[in-house]
Amino acid sequence: MKCPNCGHLENKVVDSRLNKECTIIRRRRSCESCGQRFTTYERLEVTMP
Numbered sequence: 001m002k003c004p005n006c007g008h009l010e011n012k013v014v015d016s017r018l019n020k021e022c023t024i025i026r027r028r029r030s031c032e033s034c035g036q037r038f039t040t041y042e043r044l045e046v047t048m049p
Contacts, residue, residue: 001029001040008033 001011008031015028025042 003031003034003036004038005036006031006034 002009003011010032011029012032013027014030014037017026018024019026023044025044027040027042028037029040030037
């Protein structure tokens with residue numbers, strides 16, 4: 001994940017939470033270079049074989 005502040009590619013996840021429907025994961029991330037915190041949202045994708 002690229003830091004929106006400095007562009008550094010290394011970051012760590014500070015906190016992860018699911019929404020009420022358990023379909024979206026909200027992650028708080030911290031850049032290991034500049035320390036900027038930012039949020040990402042990940043949507044679960046279910047595929048059928």
